[in-house]
Amino acid sequence: MKKIVFTGGGSAGHVTPNIAIMNELNKHEWDISYIGSKAGIEKDLIEKMEIPYYSISSGKLRRYLSKENIKDIFKVIKGCYDARKVLKKIKPNVVFSKGGFVSVPVVIAARQLKIPVILHESDLTPGLANKLSVRFASKIFTSFEETLQYLPTEKSKAIGSPIRKEILSGSAAKGKLFLGHTSQKSILTVMGGSLGAKKINEVVRDNLDTLLQTYQIVHLCGKGNLSEEHAGIKGYRQFEYVYEELADILAATEVVVTRGGSNSIFEFLALRIPMVIIPLTKQQSRGDQILNGKVFTENGYSYMIEEESLTKDHFLHTLKEIQRNRELMMEKMQQNKSKNALEEIIKELNRY
Numbered sequence: 001m002k003k004i005v006f007t008g009g010g011s012a013g014h015v016t017p018n019i020a021i022m023n024e025l026n027k028h029e030w031d032i033s034y035i036g037s038k039a040g041i042e043k044d045l046i047e048k049m050e051i052p053y054y055s056i057s058s059g060k061l062r063r064y065l066s067k068e069n070i071k072d073i074f075k076v077i078k079g080c081y082d083a084r085k086v087l088k089k090i091k092p093n094v095v096f097s098k099g100g101f102v103s104v105p106v107v108i109a110a111r112q113l114k115i116p117v118i119l120h121e122s123d124l125t126p127g128l129a130n131k132l133s134v135r136f137a138s139k140i141f142t143s144f145e146e147t148l149q150y151l152p153t154e155k156s157k158a159i160g161s162p163i164r165k166e167i168l169s170g171s172a173a174k175g176k177l178f179l180g181h182t183s184q185k186s187i188l189t190v191m192g193g194s195l196g197a198k199k200i201n202e203v204v205r206d207n208l209d210t211l212l213q214t215y216q217i218v219h220l221c222g223k224g225n226l227s228e229e230h231a232g233i234k235g236y237r238q239f240e241y242v243y244e245e246l247a248d249i250l251a252a253t254e255v256v257v258t259r260g261g262s263n264s265i266f267e268f269l270a271l272r273i274p275m276v277i278i279p280l281t282k283q284q285s286r287g288d289q290i291l292n293g294k295v296f297t298e299n300g301y302s303y304m305i306e307e308e309s310l311t312k313d314h315f316l317h318t319l320k321e322i323q324r325n326r327e328l329m330m331e332k333m334q335q336n337k338s339k340n341a342l343e344e345i346i347k348e349l350n351r352y
């Protein structure tokens with residue numbers, strides 16, 4: 001039996017692509033394990049799959065100076081020791097990393113033990129974890145074609161986003177039943193990234209009366225962000241995070257309001273759901289979501305509103321524009337010949 005270790009975490013965007021790949025690996029050929037952090041969302045998501053999960057010490061990698069950095073450097077060093085111990089025990093043929101700060105010690109330890117590492121980068125510009133990992137990788141896959149300019153040519157390839165197959169085969173009827181949405185109005189789904197988004201939550205809740213005149217709403221608002229005040233309003237359902245129900249919800253969705261997280265927007269593209277993208281700002285991030293959103297908007301798949309100009313009028317006007325241009329947007333998405341990322345990755349892994 002061949003062995004593979006997956007790593008990646010911190011937010012769901014660094015885990016769901018791994019889940020997509022794990023589901024496609026032949027379980028008679030591959031023995032799968034996962035290395036993640038002690039308390040990240042990956043622990044919860046992977047343990048649900050009954051895959052052996054090893055947690056290591058991990059520190060946040062910051063791009064700015066902070067006292068916490070000193071503590072975290074020690075946590076990362078400890079993480080390397082932890083990861084080395086796990087990898088020595090498992091002796092995998094290959095390590096697959098989806099990035100996020102927990103992945104760096106795993107990639108470093110793999111390299112020290114001469115275990116080949118394969119990376120996937122979802123965002124248009126490589127994240128800090130993957131930037132640090134690139135030199136240790138034998139192969140780097142990307143979702144966006146544009147990302148290749150930041151990576152070594154000889155070992156990098158753009159293949160698209162590995163999307164969980166079940167996401168693509170949801171049932172709209174089941175989705176509506178689950179939501180209890182019974183009217184003929186279009187379903188608007190709001191997904192503020194896997195960890196939620198305060199500003200998006202606010203603009204939706206502040207304009208709920210107006211929105212409910214046109215839409216039935218599903219609000220995926222992130223852990224700890226449920227609003228009691230809005231609970232039980234007819235046509236409005238809120239969830240912190242949804243698991244297997246997501247496929248059916250998206251099958252029933254006609255328009256989505258989303259952060260610019262790469263995996264989410266590639267899922268919406270594959271499902272041909274027109275999007276309003278409200279990316280994380282440059283103050284809150286390295287600006288990667290703005291770049292993801294720009295490319296999608298230039299291609300005609302979405303409208304983008306930057307948080308600085310997110311007013312009630314702008315928001316409602318953009319939704320109206322989408323209603324007007326829906327058909328055209330869906331046609332543009334239809335023309336996107338998305339590559340078969342999952343197949344490419346499985347083919348590469350099977351070489352080991």
Ligand SMILES: CC(=O)N[C@H]1[C@@H](OP(=O)(O)OP(=O)(O)OC[C@H]2O[C@@H](n3ccc(=O)[nH]c3=O)[C@H](O)[C@@H]2O)O[C@H](CO)[C@@H](O)[C@@H]1O
Binds near residue numbers: 013241
């Ligand atoms: C705050 C932060 O660092 N955000 C980053 C993070 O976003 P984030 O973790 O939000 O990642 P994405 O939007 O890329 O992916 C979220 C994943 O979670 C799934 N999902 C979400 C909500 C839910 O209720 N159920 C569910 O299953 C989505 O279907 C998707 O597969 O990783 C992305 C990919 O590197 C980056 O582009 C983002 O900038």
